[in-house]
Amino acid sequence: MLRATGVSRSYGDDTVFRDLTIDVDAGEVVAVIGPSGVGKTTLLRTLALSLEPDEGRVKLDGTDPWTADEAERLVLRRRVGMVFQEASLFAGTVARNVEYGLRVRRSWSERIASLFRLSGAADAVRESLDVVGLTDKTDQPVDSLSGGEAQRVSFARALAYDPDVLLLDEPTSDLDPRNTAVIEDAVGEASDRGIGVVVATHDMHQAERVADRVAVLLDDGITEVGPTAEIFEDPADERTRKFISGELVY
Ligand SMILES: Nc1ncnc2c1ncn2[C@@H]1O[C@H](COP(=O)(O)OP(=O)(O)OP(=O)(O)O)[C@@H](O)[C@H]1O
Numbered sequence: 001m002l003r004a005t006g007v008s009r010s011y012g013d014d015t016v017f018r019d020l021t022i023d024v025d026a027g028e029v030v031a032v033i034g035p036s037g038v039g040k041t042t043l044l045r046t047l048a049l050s051l052e053p054d055e056g057r058v059k060l061d062g063t064d065p066w067t068a069d070e071a072e073r074l075v076l077r078r079r080v081g082m083v084f085q086e087a088s089l090f091a092g093t094v095a096r097n098v099e100y101g102l103r104v105r106r107s108w109s110e111r112i113a114s115l116f117r118l119s120g121a122a123d124a125v126r127e128s129l130d131v132v133g134l135t136d137k138t139d140q141p142v143d144s145l146s147g148g149e150a151q152r153v154s155f156a157r158a159l160a161y162d163p164d165v166l167l168l169d170e171p172t173s174d175l176d177p178r179n180t181a182v183i184e185d186a187v188g189e190a191s192d193r194g195i196g197v198v199v200a201t202h203d204m205h206q207a208e209r210v211a212d213r214v215a216v217l218l219d220d221g222i223t224e225v226g227p228t229a230e231i232f233e234d235p236a237d238e239r240t241r242k243f244i245s246g247e248l249v250y
Pocket residue numbers: 011016034035036037038039040041042043202
């Protein structure tokens with residue numbers, strides 16, 4: 001469904017990755033693992049169709065946003081949701097924050113139509129808060145939430161508008177085991193709904209728990225991508241093996 005083929009990206013003279021290929025299908029969970037600073041966020045922003053690759057192509061259902069006109073690119077972008085490492089919520093209640101995702105992601109015609117079916121929006125807000133176990137906080141101001149709860153609200157906001165693809169950038173890096181488990185269960189729920197999920201994480205155990213396939217990003221590209229068990233138990237690439245066994249320290 002979402003596919004990047006042969007993509008390269010640099011910042012000035014610094015190449016982040018070169019000739020990288022990755023895809024995610026509907027309902028599939030792909031983990032991107034790699035050390036800090038290797039380019040996981042840059043890759044996710046490329047997949048979010050917000051960062052244009054220097055070379056190569058990114059396509060959503062066969063359409064390249066970078067050769068499409070701006071209006072079409074916006075429509076494609078709306079189908080991809082991203083949850084950042086740090087929850088970026090605005091002052092207001094939990095419900096307002098989750099609902100905001102629904103409003104900004106809709107086209108004008110959908111927004112006008114939605115004025116007549118506000119109950120649909122309320123259902124989407126409730127359902128996505130239910131997925132992250134926060135229905136009891138619906139009317140609470142977000143500045144009264146813990147860091148873990150705030151991150152769960154961010155996830156719910158992205159889930160509420162039912163994207164085709166959900167990109168998660170280190171979604172649990174600062175969270176305790178309980179909040180981590182809630183987010184990991186929510187990843188499973190998103191995939192059950194047919195959403196393709198890409199999770200960037202430096203936590204290999206998390207990748208093992210949630211992913212159908214794992215892509216290993218080392219140095220300036222993906223050394224290996226394959227089914228999770230295969231990557232962890234029998235990697236084909238020597239660098240992957242060293243990284244996974246902890247022999248290769250970054
Ligand atoms: N806007 C930018 N301008 C210049 N360099 C950048 C920019 N964004 C990222 N970089 C550099 O690109 C490289 C990859 O960064 P990126 O944030 O994609 O890595 P990461 O794997 O997500 O790291 P982390 O796990 O620590 O968040 C780093 O060396 C970073 O300093």
